[in-house]
Amino acid sequence: MTTLAPVAPVPETAPAARSRQGRPRLWRGFVFALAALYFLVPLAASFWFTIHNETTGVSFAPYVELWTAEGFLPSLLLSLGLAAATIVLVLLLTLPAMIAVRLAVPRLRPVMEVICTLPLVVPPITFVAGVSRSLQVGGEVLAPTPFWATLNAVQNQDFPLVLVFVYVMLVLPFVYRSLDAGLRTMDVRTLVEAARNLGASWPHVMLGVIVPNLRSALASAAFLTLALVLGEYTVASILGYQPFAVWIVTISGSKGQLSVAVSVLSLLLTWLLLLTVSGVSRKKGQ
Amino acid sequence: MSTPRIAGLIAALTVVTAACGAAPTAQAPTTAGGVSAATATSAAQLGGLDKLVEAAKKEGDLHVIALPPDWANYGEIIKKFEEKYGIKVESENPDASSADEINAVKTRKGQDRAPDVLDVGQAFGFSGAKEGLYAAYKVQSWDKIPDGQKDPNGLWVNDYGGYVSIGCDAKKIGTCPKTFADLLKPEYKGKVALNGNPNKSGSAFAGVWAASLSQSGSLDDIGPGVQFFKKLKDVGNYNPVESTPATVEKGETPISIDWDYLNAGYREQFLPKGLDFQVAVPSDGIYAQYYVQAVNKDAPHPAAARLWMEFLYSVEGQNLWLKGGARPVLMPAMTADGTIDKALADKLPPVEGEPKFPTEEQVTKAKEDLAKTWDAAVAG
């Protein structure tokens, strides 16, 4: 599962549903029953799997054990750190670019669209294949140059910046779409011109004028990035790092129940994050 | 430019230059006679084992990779090495594969984080030597190592190995299978598992090859092995789940084709939990593979790396591998002069027959054939 979906805001105006009694209700009930069965049974079964063991009966031990499991906290913290860095970097890169395109160079718009659709055509596994090869070749080619140490610093085991760079590419389409939708709801040109005429510097314009109006879009972009980075397995495992998702797979080889318990927890975490994001956007009234 | 801007620029430049620098040319410590540890091809060249120990202690660190603590008793080996010489061993990424190790060597060339020594599959021994990644080093017991199990130039050497074995949970399975022919019996429906995809997992690859030998194939042709697993799938005995300690414990993979030392490890691990995991080396398909030790040519700690090799090939090191259920490469020599730990040696599953080791060409051909034919044969 490597792609992200837009977080659909709950539409404000629910259309007056024309309810015709009888058949539609039956049909809807059937659809919901089927959906509930399909989506809820695996969750229930997994939860049962974690608390029930042939030898020890029902026990919540895995949920207690996981906090002290070796590698749990380090990998989780690493993932959270990577997510934070990714969010910061992707917003720093994308927002000024989108503003510039809207205000100054509208001709770059198609370029932006292409750039932000490109990662969708290149699946993460193929991307990491190219990255892995680039790192190898780069190590040899750059050896006599000062950039050699940079290349190595970027692959630092404790905080691999190379992962941040790859994640930024992966998350770019979704952040772009999110910010684009947000920017469309505000009159960027007028606001910026007004602010500049009043003497605001560019940083002030960005932070004081644009960002507050984009709160919902930013929250949505942040959620998508966080969800992606926390769940990311492909790139990290091929490049040989051990953030959260990779750790879960590693531990599953020795402790089956524990890994499913961690999975249940991560589902709860994602759900909580989404609720927070919806809360933020709803508060702003967008 | 305004002050904050200048400050920002300076900060940015500092960060950038901090992470800059070309690859350092190796400054290896030299001993008397001008031979540096980085180019020594034997302990004698440095003036004896004590000089090597001295140089290694000065380096103080050893960087290893892909050594799981419960694989052939590496956990204890690392601990004993640290205690004996006071050298800190950093064990990185224990679950890395051989390809990952080679990757690490290549991408971290010249860097302090590069691995010093490697324990890789035989195929990577060949390929790494060809690519010039390894340093030539002959341990003191070099002459006692059989000829087919070391590179004539000392670039790599077999360390320990095992046979393809059939591990079986005796409590869940009535009579455990002892040969490949047994595996096709109807009572084992849905129970026979490999420990991974043969295109990715070394022991699964060996399992297919052993099956091939049992079907009167040869080291030149892995085809009969693929056919065997196809038959296994057709009669419904093949279990697609990859066997891991978790699946063995849970009983999901009651019959697991894997290295004998890994299956023996499961036996030891789960005996206290009441599992009776039996290990048998099939008499109709005898396939052994030894892993390969090599020293990184650009090892950041060359003396410690060589000392590690000496430790592994000493009587103590070899017996520690034996304790992990693996067969150390010096076993024939040590059995002859009585230095082998007899009790441990007797615990190994009996093997009837002599193993043959494939050449580089045979390995390459088998890999290519497998990549082309495995999926079609076994996929559902």
Add this chain to the structure above:
Amino acid sequence: MRRILGALPLLLFVALAFGIPAIAMVAGAFTVEGSPGLGNLALTLQGGYLLALGNSVKLSAVVALLGAVLGTFLAQAVVTSRSTVLREAVLTASGVLANFGGVPLAFFWVATLGNSGVVSGLLDLPSGSLFTFWGLALVYLYFSVPLMVLVIAPALDGLRPQWREAAANNGATTWQYWRYVALPVLTPGLLGGVVLLFGSAFAAYATASAMGAGTVLPLVTLKIAAALSGDVQTGFENIGLALSLDMVLVAALVMAVYLPLQRRSTRWLQ
């Protein structure tokens, strides 16, 4: 020049972070034993590799179509429901499941329908049922259907009830309403959904890998991983890069078919 200053960092970043790996991939795919050649690509179109590629495409197509249909039904049920609590619950759940990582998803399904899964015991399933083409499709639907719901719900919301009334007033049956009024309006969204579902199923690696039965799942993503990292295949990196190029070409082909179709269908709405 000053004007594009804002866009410069992004452009530079993409040029480096995407351009370099892309070039490496193409260069490697066309390098056979150190010199340029088509050998790798030829190899990837034979035997096990072709099987894996074909299987991946087949699986993604099936999941995309099934997911689109099921997702649309579910979305329609949600959108026409009067209970806002239900709508919010389903849309939130869709948001979570569509963005959920593949590793936990695999574990959930193995715990449920795997060989010693909770439900497989109850249903007495034959061993290994989860690790088949349809088993994998079942798992993939878990993120595909929510994804489709998220994509198509806004479009379904946009179907004005007045259109329905107008159609009914003109004597149209429900079927005719859908065929001539609703579906054409929904087509851009439906097409987009199918393409998105195909892309995400095609690219899936974590789920398949974490299910722990890689031996019987011929998927091109698993093949690439085996070529890049593992204990068996040395010197197969260029084949891995060639396979990657194959994947990109397939995805690009789907895009190339989709874009003109989408333009045509939106033009209808202008």
